[in-house]
Amino acid sequence: MTLCTKEAEKGYGRKKALQGVTFDIEPGNIYALLGPNGSGKTTWMKMAAGLLHPSAGGVLWENHPVCWKDRAEIAFLPTEDYLYGWMSVNEVGKYYQDFFADFSMDRYQALLRQMELDGNQKVRTLSTGMRAKCKVAVTMARAAKVYLLDEPFNGIDLLARDSILQVILASSDPENAIVISSHLVEEIESAVNRAIFFRNGLMAADLDIEELRTREGKSLADKYRELMQ
């Protein structure tokens, strides 16, 4: 199933956060969503998750505009610190289990062990890195068709980043698509096979990374510099 973005626009007053963006997210791929701050990455992700209404155009899932029902198949990891502080790490899993049919508590527990998180610890007592791990664990414990991960590496150290990236890569299969937005172009280059570049609310490019290397002889970071300068 393809997540189609067609002429998607979002404006906040006079400012246009997204301007006529069109591209497809197809299963079997891991996408990097790249662009500087304010380029429209989060706006697109929230639109694709059905949390934000487009001003024009939109995002289609199974040929209909994304709506609340599609959150059962599209997993979204917001960049914000959105988990309830009063919950324990285990309770966060229970919350997801209560609302998402595709959530696996066994997988969640395995991911917690893999990322060395204590299930009994309250979310409000977790460090930034531990919270990021918890968010990734609870999102990737779902068997979703599309994973939208908004800045999953924000504010965390190298080892935690490696651990999170491993978990994300292990979740990839031919039936699902993973979209990772990040500023860390060089670090995710080896993990993704496609890249979508946003600049000032416009889509600057949609590239196959292998083709980029073989045809243009450029790395993802080189292309990023070229497009954003």
Add this chain to the structure above:
Amino acid sequence: MAKLLKYEFRKSRGALLALLVSTVLGEVMLLGGILFLPQDAFLLRGEPNLSNGTVFLLTVGTGILVLAGTFGVMLCSLLPMWTLRRELNSSQSCMLFLIPERSYAVLGAKVLEDVVVLAVSVLIFGLLSVADFLLLAWRGGGLVQFSEILLPQNLDMEKVGDVCSTLGMSALVWLTILMVCFFAIVMQASLLRGKRGSFWISLLIVLFLAIMILRAGSLLPEGNTAIKVLAHAGIVVLLYLLSGWIMEKHLSI
């Protein structure tokens, strides 16, 4: 909806627990005062000879119960509204809106929590007041004399009905006002989002609608409780549907 309701109660757990503890504390003090009350104290001529401890327990216990039954319940019923406002204006809105549930269900769980809190509070405090009154009458004045008051031939059923309908109507009017507040919060977070003075505009909406509803209520024929109940229930349902629709169509997280 049941799962959403479970988490709404979980969010209000602290306040509801505080209300419960205050009620239990007040009730224990009042019961202590009643137990230390001299037998037939109210049947004796002149002022009953009560110890300072008994007076303290009766006064403070009653005070706590009255405060818990009025302000405590009102504050607890304000909590779902306060939680919605906080959630709609913070990153935690993602936790609430990334689940595959309709906005009507998300809002409905909060309104339902209010309905449950109000209904259970009216029931518990109603039963407690009757039980305490009976115990007080038994201890201080004799149950026989008191029970005579309650005999059907001595009981003014019209007044009892008036008291029950006043209590029920008060809860319904309060629920209507809460629903107006929910509506204003949804307006502020969606249609008025990012606009200058959105808080004050939503406050004006609350005041305007509350005054209009109370005025319209006073125009309804006196004594016809059924019409008033239907009118208030209608307003609650209408505001709920309107708020849910605005959330579904215009709320961006």
